[in-house]
Amino acid sequence: MSPSTKRPLPPNPLLEQFLSEARDLLENTGKKLMQLEEAPDDQEILNELFRGVHTLKGNSGLFTFPEMTRVLHAGEDLLGMVRSGHSTYSRELADRLLDAMDYVGALCGEIETTGEIDASRTAESQQMTEALRKLMPNPISSVDKVAAAGSNGESANSAVPSADDPGYRPSPLGSIPEAVRMAAIEQSRHGDQLHWIVYRPQRECFFHGDDPLNGARQTPGLIWGRVLACEPLPSLAELDTYSCLLGFDLLTNAPREELDQYYRYLPDQVEIAAVRPSWLMNEREEEERPSKASSTASRARSFSDDDEAAFDRILAAQRQILLLEDRPVWHAGRLRSVAEVLANLSQAVGETSARADIEVALEEALSTGHNTLLMAWLDGHKDLMLEAGLPCSEVAKNGISAVHVESIANIGSFLESDPGKLATDDGVKFGRRAEDASSGPRSLKVDQAKIDRLMNLIGELVVEKNALPYLAQRAEVQFGNRELSREIKGNYSVINRIADEMQDAIMQVRMMAVSFVFQRFPRLVRDISRKLGKEVQLVLEGEQTEADKNIIESLADPLIHIVRNSLDHGLETPEVRRACGKPETGKLTIRAAQQADRVVIEIIDDGKGIDPAVIKRKAYERGLIDEVTLERIGDQEAVNLIFAAGLSTAEVVSDLSGRGVGMDVVRSAVEKINGTVVIESELGKGTTIRISLPLSMAVTQVMIIESDGQLFGVPMDNVVETVRVPRSAIRAIKQSLTAVLRGRIVPLKSLNTLLGIPTVPRPNSDDELAILLVQTGSEVFGLMVDGFKETIGLIQKPLNGFLSGLSAYSGSALLGDGSVLMILNVREIV
Amino acid sequence: MPIEFKKNRAVFRDEVSVEEAEGLLEWLQGKPTASADLSALSHLHTANLQVLMAAKTGISSWPKNAELRAWLEPALNSGE
Numbered sequence: 001m002s003p004s005t006k007r008p009l010p011p012n013p014l015l016e017q018f019l020s021e022a023r024d025l026l027e028n029t030g031k032k033l034m035q036l037e038e039a040p041d042d043q044e045i046l047n048e049l050f051r052g053v054h055t056l057k058g059n060s061g062l063f064t065f066p067e068m069t070r071v072l073h074a075g076e077d078l079l080g081m082v083r084s085g086h087s088t089y090s091r092e093l094a095d096r097l098l099d100a101m102d103y104v105g106a107l108c109g110e111i112e113t114t115g116e117i118d119a120s121r122t123a124e125s126q127q128m129t130e131a132l133r134k135l136m137p138n139p140i141s142s143v144d145k146v147a148a149a150g151s152n153g154e155s156a157n158s159a160v161p162s163a164d165d166p167g168y169r170p171s172p173l174g175s176i177p178e179a180v181r182m183a184a185i186e187q188s189r190h191g192d193q194l195h196w197i198v199y200r201p202q203r204e205c206f207f208h209g210d211d212p213l214n215g216a217r218q219t220p221g222l223i224w225g226r227v228l229a230c231e232p233l234p235s236l237a238e239l240d241t242y243s244c245l246l247g248f249d250l251l252t253n254a255p256r257e258e259l260d261q262y263y264r265y266l267p268d269q270v271e272i273a274a275v276r277p278s279w280l281m282n283e284r285e286e287e288e289r290p291s292k293a294s295s296t297a298s299r300a301r302s303f304s305d306d307d308e309a310a311f312d313r314i315l316a317a318q319r320q321i322l323l324l325e326d327r328p329v330w331h332a333g334r335l336r337s338v339a340e341v342l343a344n345l346s347q348a349v350g351e352t353s354a355r356a357d358i359e360v361a362l363e364e365a366l367s368t369g370h371n372t373l374l375m376a377w378l379d380g381h382k383d384l385m386l387e388a389g390l391p392c393s394e395v396a397k398n399g400i401s402a403v404h405v406e407s408i409a410n411i412g413s414f415l416e417s418d419p420g421k422l423a424t425d426d427g428v429k430f431g432r433r434a435e436d437a438s439s440g441p442r443s444l445k446v447d448q449a450k451i452d453r454l455m456n457l458i459g460e461l462v463v464e465k466n467a468l469p470y471l472a473q474r475a476e477v478q479f480g481n482r483e484l485s486r487e488i489k490g491n492y493s494v495i496n497r498i499a500d501e502m503q504d505a506i507m508q509v510r511m512m513a514v515s516f517v518f519q520r521f522p523r524l525v526r527d528i529s530r531k532l533g534k535e536v537q538l539v540l541e542g543e544q545t546e547a548d549k550n551i552i553e554s555l556a557d558p559l560i561h562i563v564r565n566s567l568d569h570g571l572e573t574p575e576v577r578r579a580c581g582k583p584e585t586g587k588l589t590i591r592a593a594q595q596a597d598r599v600v601i602e603i604i605d606d607g608k609g610i611d612p613a614v615i616k617r618k619a620y621e622r623g624l625i626d627e628v629t630l631e632r633i634g635d636q637e638a639v640n641l642i643f644a645a646g647l648s649t650a651e652v653v654s655d656l657s658g659r660g661v662g663m664d665v666v667r668s669a670v671e672k673i674n675g676t677v678v679i680e681s682e683l684g685k686g687t688t689i690r691i692s693l694p695l696s697m698a699v700t701q702v703m704i705i706e707s708d709g710q711l712f713g714v715p716m717d718n719v720v721e722t723v724r725v726p727r728s729a730i731r732a733i734k735q736s737l738t739a740v741l742r743g744r745i746v747p748l749k750s751l752n753t754l755l756g757i758p759t760v761p762r763p764n765s766d767d768e769l770a771i772l773l774v775q776t777g778s779e780v781f782g783l784m785v786d787g788f789k790e791t792i793g794l795i796q797k798p799l800n801g802f803l804s805g806l807s808a809y810s811g812s813a814l815l816g817d818g819s820v821l822m823i824l825n826v827r828e829i830v
Numbered sequence: 831m832p833i834e835f836k837k838n839r840a841v842f843r844d845e846v847s848v849e850e851a852e853g854l855l856e857w858l859q860g861k862p863t864a865s866a867d868l869s870a871l872s873h874l875h876t877a878n879l880q881v882l883m884a885a886k887t888g889i890s891s892w893p894k895n896a897e898l899r900a901w902l903e904p905a906l907n908s909g910e
Binding site (some may be wrong): 039041084085201206211212214216217225226227228234237239242244246520 | 847848849851855858859872873874875876877879880881883897899904
């Protein structure tokens with residue numbers, strides 16, 4: 001490696017963009033590979049896949065990452081072969097390609113952190129490349145064969161045709177049919193720059209997915225073209241179908257830049273030359289030129305029956321135009337065009353002298369307004385022109401391999417229609433890639449920090465806004481100015497509306513589809529199920545469901561955990577499934593849907609389910625439930641015990657019917673983002689895990705409670721109900737207080753005690769205590785407080801610095817009057 | 831199938847891709863007198879054209895697509 005690549009790269013916007021694009025491309029490539037597994041024959045997916053890898057390879061070539069480029073190149077070649085049908089898609093192949101993509105991803109990561117790829121990677125990349133190449137069916141055999149046959153592949157493929165090449169004629173334009181040649185001369189006289197393209201495809205071009213004939217056909221501005229064999233074609237027995245021996249000569253009137261653009265992927269296979277008018281004359285013609293005008297024999301030849309018919313039609317059309325009675329303002333233009341057509345026609349049949357006559361007739365017609373002279377010329381020359389063309393039609397038919405443009409009329413329409421054809425033809429654009437489309441980006445990539453800042457600002461605005469009602473109140477109460485108070489309230493309502501909308505808009509920006517998390521599942525499920533020898537069909541539903549970015553991101557780990565568990569412990573092996581009378585392929589459904597202001601995600605498998613009896617017993621053995629509970633607990637409740645921390649040790653899992661690994665981790669992760677998780681399972685039929693999450697974490701609905709003169713917030717997600725219980729109804733069982741609420745014994749705890757405040761809960765005048773029933777997970781208990789206040793939506797800020805160690809609070813928020821509200825973390829304080 | 835192999839005639843339809851070339855070659859090897867019907871053809875992959883050129887296959891009808899015909903007719907007629 002050269003020293004320049006050793007040193008860490010300075011921050012390079014191009015590199016950053018490359019890495020960000022590479023990540024997207026890799027992700028997409030992985031996805032496409034999965035899809036291909038489902039539909040191995042889908043050419044569309046294959047093409048996209050190929051293009052993705054191709055782009056990635058091309059981009060990586062901009063930097064000095066030979067390791068990456070090498071692997072990608074091999075991947076591209078392999079995909080190219082699959083695409084062209086020389087290799088078949090197999091699981092093995094997909095594995096290798098996925099490995100390669102992972103490897104490239106790892107390299108990207110390395111580049112991102114260290115700015116370079118460590119030299120030690122070279123060997124790895126070599127191995128990876130070889131593994132990929134191994135899957136190609138004799139990738140270089142065709143080339144080898146050619147080389148062995150004695151002909152130098154390089155020179156045969158080169159764009160410059162050699163003199164001894166039998167298929168090539170030294171005078172490049174000599175083989176054009178006369179009609180085309182004449183038209184070309186005419187065009188070139190009118191200032192159109194024509195180009196002559198010698199296109200000699202590489203022998204192995206078929207393997208790159210090229211179709212040279214298609215490429216030639218789509219060449220912009222094509223006037224004429226021909227196919228020729230670059231060397232004598234071997235007999236059928238020796239012919240290698242996949243080695244391209246054909247070449248193309250093309251004449252076009254497209255500008256050079258367009259041609260360069262069109263052929264930019266094949267610069268080594270084409271030679272584009274500007275056509276000099278003299279090229280268009282053949283030697284004989286140049287000799288005969290002086291006597292040409294009078295000599296019928298020297299008139300251009302190539303006049304077939306078709307040409308004759310077209311000729312007739314053109315003349316008839318001109319006649320009709322001349323016969324038109326009306327005299328619109330563009331009449332002069334009409335006449336000029338007729339004259340031009342006639343001149344061109346006579347030129348096409350070799351009557352070059354006719355132009356002068358026609359021009360005289362045109363002048364006359366323009367000055368007098370009568371068409372008689374033009375008409376007379378037309379009538380007088382019609383037969384002559386046809387006669388001139390006719391005897392030669394035989395010659396044209398015997399012309400060597402030349403594209404025989406059907407009629408002179410066609411030349412015109414061919415040229416005119418060409419750009420349109422290019423635009424409307426939705427076939428594969430030769431030499432054009434999707435990235436050529438010059439449409440501007442439809443979405444912005446914005447740093448999350450910027451959005452977060454907006455979020456914070458809007459949060460502050462909301463808080464400031466909430467101060468206005470207090471101000472209005474003060475204006476009225478303290479200063480006795482009702483009118484001012486009313487005005488402030490009016491302003492407040494306007495600001496309130498705008499702030500709400502703004503908040504909503506920013507929320508929208510932060511919204512992300514769950515597909516962000518879902519997209520990794522096809523790969524995960526595939527890998528795990530193959531490792532476990534299980535057949536699993538993954539069904540993803542509602543991938544477009546959106547939720548806040550933070551929610552979606554924090555969802556990833558729990559979901560992966562659950563899916564892994566389902567695959568590992570839930571779904572059975574094909575044999576077991578068959579024995580149970582279920583289809584061999586298990587089904588795992590991951591479904592997301594929005595329900596009111598929450599996102600519900602369900603992970604459903606049709607595996608063996610969870611045996612509540614086993615769970616109950618295990619939970620009892622571990623001391624998680626007492627005997628009474630053991631008797632009382634229902635099956636569903638029992639199944640949900642797997643979320644209890646004590647049940648999540650590996651040892652338990654192996655005995656249990658699965659689902660033990662870190663389910664409490666799942667629960668705490670979900671609860672951290674104010675979500676809930678429940679499990680439903682039917683033994684032998686399957687398990688459903690349902691995660692319910694808030695759409696957005698930004699606004700939390702909080703109930704404000706009062707205790708010992710202080711205000712606290714309790715997230716509404718935890719609140720079950722608020723009750724007032726007479727003090728007499730509260731009983732003490734051992735050390736703990738309980739009350740019977742709705743036929744259920746509910747343990748009671750004093751918030752003051754929990755927070756270490758040395759006062760007792762204050763009853764109201766009726767000697768009732770305010771009890772807030774809260775729920776954490778499946779537990780319900782009562783918090784004894786002094787009083788309830790309103791519920792408000794607020795933007796919760798996490799505690800920073802020293803305070804971040806206080807687990808009793810999940811965060812803080814500013815109230816409208818400027819005071820700070822501490823939000824209780826209910827799960828932590830009990 | 832883009833190419834339909836009849837008794838002694840191959841009928842080409844729509845777009846004939848590179849995948850067909852191998853089969854076409856094999857078929858033509860067994861039938862030196864076979865002809866090709868290209869009337870419904872809209873595009874022929876170069877590999878197939880090459881096979882037809884090498885086999886000097888007779889063409890029973892040319893493509894209806896005039897532009898394609900203009901490409902194929904000289905190449906296949908001259909027997910180069």
